[in-house]
Amino acid sequence: MDDISDRGASRSSPRLSPAALASVVVGGLLLCSWFWISLAVLITGLSSLPALGAGLLLLLPWMLGMQLAVRAERRRAVAIHRISVIVPPRRRSRRSGVGGWLQNRWFELGTGAFWKGVLHHHLAILVTGAFAVASLLLLWLGWSGWETALAHGPVELGELELSRWALGVIGTVCLLLALLMLGLGALADRGLARGLISGSEDDLRGQVAELAERRRGAVDAAAQERLRIERDLHDGVQPRLVNLAMTLGVAKAAIRQDPDRAERLVAEAHSEAKSVMTDLRQLARGIHPAILEDRGLDAALSALAARSRIPVGLDVQLRSADAPPLGRELEAVAYFVVAEALTNIAKHAEATAAGVSVTAGPEVLRVRIEDDGRGGAQVRRDGQSTGLAGLTDRVRATGGHLDVASPPGGGTVLIAVIPLPGHSCPAPALPHPTTQEAL
Numbered sequence: 001m002d003d004i005s006d007r008g009a010s011r012s013s014p015r016l017s018p019a020a021l022a023s024v025v026v027g028g029l030l031l032c033s034w035f036w037i038s039l040a041v042l043i044t045g046l047s048s049l050p051a052l053g054a055g056l057l058l059l060l061p062w063m064l065g066m067q068l069a070v071r072a073e074r075r076r077a078v079a080i081h082r083i084s085v086i087v088p089p090r091r092r093s094r095r096s097g098v099g100g101w102l103q104n105r106w107f108e109l110g111t112g113a114f115w116k117g118v119l120h121h122h123l124a125i126l127v128t129g130a131f132a133v134a135s136l137l138l139l140w141l142g143w144s145g146w147e148t149a150l151a152h153g154p155v156e157l158g159e160l161e162l163s164r165w166a167l168g169v170i171g172t173v174c175l176l177l178a179l180l181m182l183g184l185g186a187l188a189d190r191g192l193a194r195g196l197i198s199g200s201e202d203d204l205r206g207q208v209a210e211l212a213e214r215r216r217g218a219v220d221a222a223a224q225e226r227l228r229i230e231r232d233l234h235d236g237v238q239p240r241l242v243n244l245a246m247t248l249g250v251a252k253a254a255i256r257q258d259p260d261r262a263e264r265l266v267a268e269a270h271s272e273a274k275s276v277m278t279d280l281r282q283l284a285r286g287i288h289p290a291i292l293e294d295r296g297l298d299a300a301l302s303a304l305a306a307r308s309r310i311p312v313g314l315d316v317q318l319r320s321a322d323a324p325p326l327g328r329e330l331e332a333v334a335y336f337v338v339a340e341a342l343t344n345i346a347k348h349a350e351a352t353a354a355g356v357s358v359t360a361g362p363e364v365l366r367v368r369i370e371d372d373g374r375g376g377a378q379v380r381r382d383g384q385s386t387g388l389a390g391l392t393d394r395v396r397a398t399g400g401h402l403d404v405a406s407p408p409g410g411g412t413v414l415i416a417v418i419p420l421p422g423h424s425c426p427a428p429a430l431p432h433p434t435t436q437e438a439l
């Protein structure tokens with residue numbers, strides 16, 4: 001996500017740190033430069049809109065610059081004033097590349113949080129700049145008072161004569177007032193940040209609801225995984241272990257009377273034991289594949305594609321310069337999304353080919369699986385066909401979402417969007433016209 005939400009920042013009492021005082025000084029510099037440039041560009045752009053929309057040439061760069069300024073203000077509020085910034089969810093583009101980036105910028109312009117951030121940016125510059133200018137004037141008066149006291153001696157103002165000591169006191173008071181102005185400017189800056197960009201109770205409720213949804217997804221995904229393991233053990237491994245025990249029991253009974261038969265039975269038991277060990281390794285791979293731990297997501301997905309019964313085209317791009325590390329949990333989620341999707345394609349889709357694309361960007365990990373099968377896939381929670389439901393819950397537990405587009409006869413496309421560490425992924429921007437979910 002483009003914005004920052006520091007849930008760990010404390011709402012402690014105001015602190016006049018050196019960084020907060022320096023921020024007031026920077027506000028004074030911006031008041032003398034950027035503030036008036038921004039207002040001039042905005043007013044000129046708005047006034048030029050009737051001229052065949054020529055003002056858009058000024059307004060579009062201005063709005064993009066404001067988006068950067070709003071993000072910078074939120075980060076400054078967290079870093080300097082230790083304010084917890086709550087950024088409400090907003091619509092996100094499903095596109096990738098430049099088109100998706102431009103659409104995200106457009107969606108951001110339609111949020112109230114953005115325009116409140118723009119207002120805060122200009123008000124913060126105006127308020128802190130005013131305090132900074134006042135502090136500068138007081139600093140000049142204090143310096144002049146001390147300079148006059150030390151260099152020129154008493155000063156006569158009409159019938160009033162100011163001694164060296166009086167000039168020194170005036171200079172000291174002005175210097176203290178200059179520091180006081182910086183402190184008041186920092187407090188005013190903090191107050192503006194808390195009032196305009198820290199977030200409202202509605203934003204906090206939205207975040208709580210989102211976290212509750214993610215927790216429910218994690219619980220549902222864990223329950224589905226537990227049922228899968230129980231089913232695999234009960235239907236697969238347990239009967240074979242029972243058969244192994246019976247074979248060894250028969251061999252034990254026949255070892256004295258029919259050694260040849262006992263030898264054959266022991267050989268069968270030995271072969272069955274090795275086969276059961278293979279099944280257990282496959283089961284363990286379903287819990288967390290060893291290759292994923294040893295060689296990473298790229299190699300694990302390549303192994304999945306190689307084992308698939310239908311041809312799979314694989315495109316994995318995880319080494320983007322601006323992409324943060326995925327982490328073990330996110331890699332596991334992406335792996336199981338691809339594994340379950342390929343399993344469903346092989347069992348139900350009647351497809352002749354499939355494609356898997358995994359791309360790590362600066363904010364999200366996007367996993368896309370498509371096939372040319374018969375389509376008609378649905379997310380079911382009826383206890384019969386729950387594979388897609390389990391994937392939906394697993395992705396939802398990370399804060400992401402899974403979209404299923406599967407028109408009958410038109411193949412199936414699964415798109416999982418998983419937020420990377422330090423980012424969040426709101427709900428889909430718009431419901432997909434072919435997404436079906438049977439509850």
